[in-house]
Amino acid sequence: MIAGVTRRLRGEAERANERRVLVLAGDRDRAVDAAYDAVESLGVADGSVSIVSTREGFRFEEHRPRNADELLGRTRDAVVLDCHERFVPNALGRAVGAVDGGGLLILLTPALDDWPAIRDRFDDSLAVPPYGVDDVTGRFRERLVSTLRTHPGIAVVALGDDEADDDVIERDGLTGSAAGERDEAGDRDPPSAPPDATFPATAYRACLTADQARALRAFEALAEPGSAVVVESDRGRGKSSAAGLAAGALALGGADVLVTAPAFRNAAEVFTRARELIETEAETGGDGEGVGRKGDDRDDDAGGDDRDLRTPAGGRVRFLSPAAAAAAAAEADAAIVDEAAALPVRLLEGFLDAPAVAFCTTVHGYEGAGRGFSVRFRERLLDSQFAVRDVRLDEPIRYARNDPVEAWASRALLLDARPAVDAAVADAAVDDAAYRALDPDDLLADETLLAEAFGLLVAAHYRTEPNDLARLLDAPNLVARALVADGRVVAVALLAREGGLDAATRRGMYEGERVRGNMVPDVLTSQLRDEAAAAPRGLRTVRIATHHALRDAGFGSRLLDEVHAEFGGDRPGDEEGLDYFSVGYGTTPRLLRFWMRAGYRIVHLSTTRNDASGEYSAIMLRPETDAGGDLLDRHAVAFRDRERDGLSDAHRDVDPDVVRGALRACSGPVSVDLTDTEWRSVVGASVGPGMYDTAPGAFRDLALAALIEGGELEERQERLLVRKVLQGRPWEEVADELDFVSTSACMRAIGDAYVPIVERYGTEFALAERERFISD
Incomplete structure (x- = not known):
């Protein structure tokens, strides 16, 4: 019976x-x-079949x-x-994305009626301490089962309990579809090169659709400085293939092409197609007759030299991580950013230094949200020096x-989730919006509510994925809240309960054990060595998003x-309240200001950049109880003391405006205790003939105090204090970055900056020393 169902499905799928x-x-x-029976009835080679399982020993x-993720870019x-x-x-x-036209996705599931109530190892990952796996719900699978039983093209076979029981065909999955809209790629004529094309004809013959050929034509502009190309598509449309052909063609002409993506696996198709084109041109001497997509026997686990392809003309196609690529973009002839929507705008801006650049992005899919890319980055791209072409x-x-x-x-995983259309929220007023809980049962019952809320999260964050949909519906430590205007979701916050952990768990964390889901307690305990940090209860803002049409209108602040x-505050009855609110995020000056206005204060800045965002991550707290206040106080002091020395070490390359914002957001009390000798050096450098180099520690203590308390200095x-005094940059570099006319002018500016600092923090001795020079 399984073989018969499979053959009928396969036959209709192929037609x-x-x-x-x-x-x-x-x-x-x-x-x-049954899966083996199904695969055998397909009549395909075992090498064209993949299985995803916790078990081993399959012949596939x-x-x-x-x-x-290893399936990304594969065709099965x-x-x-x-x-x-x-x-x-x-x-x-x-798995869905790897199945070819005419192919099958075969799901091995528990009985569908039972599946939502079954807890497995993925549910274990949602059971964030102090919650247990019994607290995890099965709403995601309940919704998934509903789609399996109702959506066209899905056959369901209920297997008997043993070989003596008959299998039952609940759905045959047939749709009555006729022949597809286009012929198989191998049966059609390949696109031909335009008469005035600059890329090799080989590249155009390698295209599988007219859309790809149009994209390749647009990529030709990258040979000219000042050109930018934006390629958008849903998954499976061949944008990465077109980018790879373009990269190979540019390299064949001698260009240095820099390629980046959130991870190399996201760019593997780019390098596969670039390599194929380069090799074909070498084999045919530029003739390229008969070129086409190579078969699936190639090695997709590219590595080593596959990340740096060279051509006889001296060109190359090379991969760097996003942060490294953004820093090196100006040195290449052209840059190609694949899955650009999965990268933050701040990092994308670095590629505007490239002579020519292409941004390829998925409109709907877990790689990133094209709408978010379009809304947040498009304006900056159009305001740049580039002539922009869209495909x-x-x-x-x-x-x-x-x-x-x-x-x-798309429906089951909400790959096409998007916020409400702009027109539906254009007249929303922040004071009129209603605050509401997004209860998981309400989300499960209302597809529009679920899609709009999840769509906001997708558009606002570069790493929202199907697992996050399951967490939203099932994880016991997560809650969601929203602002709704005229029935449309205009702002949403995803919140995680953390802390409140017992002594044994806290001790394990301190000794190096990882505890799922408790991000802030984990950092404060394991990295910052505070064993008591996981005892207070916190609520962390995992993500907060406002509809792009309503940004800067106060909705995010109102929601918070x-x-x-x-x-916060007192809780009714015996309900246990929170000790603090927290947030962790990739730090920018604007976000620092937002969270500081909301009452949050910084306790940590990561010592390394996030590979994808290129930013340092900040952790900030807002205390609600004495326990929360004590937690903030001791870590604010520790942050203040760390940064005194860390800014000349691990944080030496942090943006000065990020440093300024972080120090301003530090609630640690300022302490200045200089010796008379140190005050002589500071006063002498500010109003007399002294030199900064004679007491760098004293200057550092005063700079830290002035930046934390603020008020006296211009931006x-x-x-200047950040770059020279705290980060210890060379005079010439600081003078150039801050646009001083000379190094000596920069040195004089240091002295001038310390005049109001001496006035504010100077002892009687220091002020008397200052009067000696002023009176003279």
Whole structure:
């Protein structure tokens, strides 16, 4: 029976150039046997089948659920996803994306009626201490099961309890689809190069759709400085392939092409296509007859030299991590940023220093939200020196446009989630918006509410993924709150309960054990060596997002005020309240100001940059009780003391405006205790003939105090104190960065900056010493 269902699904999928899903629900061992029967009936080679499972020993290509990213960029006739023991939503998204047109996704699941109530190893990861796995709900799987039972193109077979029991076909998955919208890639004529094309004809013949050829044509502009290209598409449209062909063509012409993406695996297709083009041109001498996409027997786990391709003309295609690529962009001839929507705007701005640049982004998908990229970065790109060309790819490469499995995956994983349209919220007023809890049961019952709330989170953050949808619906430590205007979600906050951990757990954290979900207590305990830090109860803002049409209108601040009012202060009855609110985020001056205005104060700045964002991460607290106040006080003092020396070490390259904002957000009391000798040096440098170099420690203590308390100095003077006094940069570098006419002018400016500082912090001795020079 399984073979018959599979052949019928496969036949319709092939005729329509679409994909289908086969659900084998029931006992795991029976499901594995049935999956083998299904694959055998497909008549495909074992090498074209992958299985994602916690088990081993299959004859197919194997992947673990947490490593399903290895499927990105792959094309498979069938993918088997074992949903027993550890069902990871991200793995479902990767598995769907790897199935070729005419292929099958085979899901091995528990009985569908039972599945939402079953807890597995993924649920263990949602059971954040002090919660247990019994506190995790099954709403995500309840919703998923509903889509499996109702969406077109999905066959469901309920397996018997043993071989004596008959299997039951609940759905046959057939849609009645006719032939697909386009022929198979191998049966069509490849696009031809435009008459005046500058890229090799080989590159155009390697394109699989007219959309790809149009994108490749736009990429030709990268050969000229001052050009920018933006390529947008849904998943599976071939934007990375087109970028790879363009990179290879540019390198064949001698260009140095810098490629980046959130991780190298996201750019693997770029390098595969670039390598194919370079090798084909070398083999054919530029003729390139017969070039096409290579088969799936290639090694997709690119590494080593595959990250730095060279051409006979002296060109190259090389990969760097996002932060490193942004720093090196000006040195390359062209930069290509793949999955650009997955990178923060602050990091993307670094690529505006490149002579020519391309940004490729997924409009809907877990790699990043194209809408967020468009809204937040497009204006800055248009205001730059670049002439911008836009291309959108709509035609799928590997399956027909109306493929039902693509529509199902988008709905089940909310890959197409988006905020309300601009017109629906344009007239929203912050004072009229209603504050409401986004109860998971309400989200489960209202698809529009769920899509708008999750869509805001996707658009606002570069790492929102299907696993986060499961956390939103099922994790016991998470709560969500929103502002709603005229029935539309205009702002949303995702909040995590942390702390309140017992002594044994705290001791384990202090000794190096990792405790899931308690990000702030973990950092304060394990990194900053405070064993008592996980005892107070906190509520961390995991993410907060405002509709892009309403930014800077006060909605985010209003939402935080409501959260503080609901969860802070005295609690009714015996309910245990919070000791503090917290937040951790990639630090920018603007965000520092936002959180400081909301009453948060800094306790930590990471010592390394985030690889994807290129930013240092800050942790800030807002105390609500004495216990929360004590936690803030001791860590504010520790932060103050760390930064005195850390700014000339691990934080030597932190942006001076980030340093200024971080120090201003420090609530640690200022302490200045200089000797008379040190005061002589400071006073002498400020109003007399003394020199800064004679007492650098004294100057550092005073600079730290002045920046924490603020008020006396101009912004340029504060930046000068950061760069020279606290970060110890060379005089010439500081003078150049801060636009002083000379190094000597920069040195005089240091003295001038200390005049009001001496006035504020000087002892009687210091003020008397100053009078000696002023009176003279």
